[in-house]
Amino acid sequence: MQDRETDGHRARKRFGQNFLSDPNIIRRIIDAIKPQDGDILVEIGPGLGAMTHPLIERVPHLHVVEIDRDLIARLRERYSPDRLSIHEGDALKFDFSTLGAPLRVAGNLPYNISTPILFHLAEFADRVKDMTFMLQKEVVMRMVAEPGTEEYGRLSVMLQYRFRMGRLFDVPPGAFRPAPKVMSSIVRMVPLPAEQLGAHDDALLGEIVTAAFGQRRKTLRNTLKDYLDEAGFAALGIDPGLRGERLSVAEFVAIANYCSAHGRPA
Structure with a gap:
């Protein structure tokens, strides 16, 4: 029997796939993103489209970056190119500057490569308006950690140097199919003005x-x-x-x- 929430798609470990399925959580995330007409909005890892559909309802056009060819085929069946641009490939290698600016970025990031993706996205901070992500709670706590705490480290410093960080709310494992073994959190990252960065190199x-x-x-x-x-x-x-x-x-x-x-x- 197919799992209705995953529509018969088998989650792939190598892609870190856990599909969001709780409608109340999805609604809270979309409300936190606040998509606006005219936004250049890109979703990383749309998966089965749990967030993709409500995002497309709010904006005339959406970009997505997806590596799984089976999921890409499903998205192409459901959405026309005038509403959805699908960028096939690895988000770690994607040139986000090709999408224009100011860019708004969102997504349920693969937990197994979340830190490299965050550092990759930081390279485009000067072209970004804001970023709203779901990540493993442990990673989010490191992202927003203050000096002198156990969680504070390289990730904290390098992201807080470029972004104003905010942890919004937690998401329990039961909101996903299959359920991960960890708690998740929603985090918002807003790039700081260039004049506030301060480092000469x-x-x-x-x-x-x-x-x-x-x-x-x-x-x-x-x-x-x-x-x-x-x-x-x-x-x-x-x-x-x-x-x-x-x-x-x-x-x-x-x-x-x-x-x-x-x-x-x-």
């Missing part, structure tokens, strides 16, 4: 943040030894005996800008 900032959290139990004196000496820490007013999770986003930016201006220790 974004790539250097990324290197420093990665180094600071590469060995979480070690102090900054050890993790950032290739970037700062004692004089550098003193000039910045940062205690080298701290660990990376104690620093704010602004302090990481200050370190990167100091290194950009003064070079690395001899």
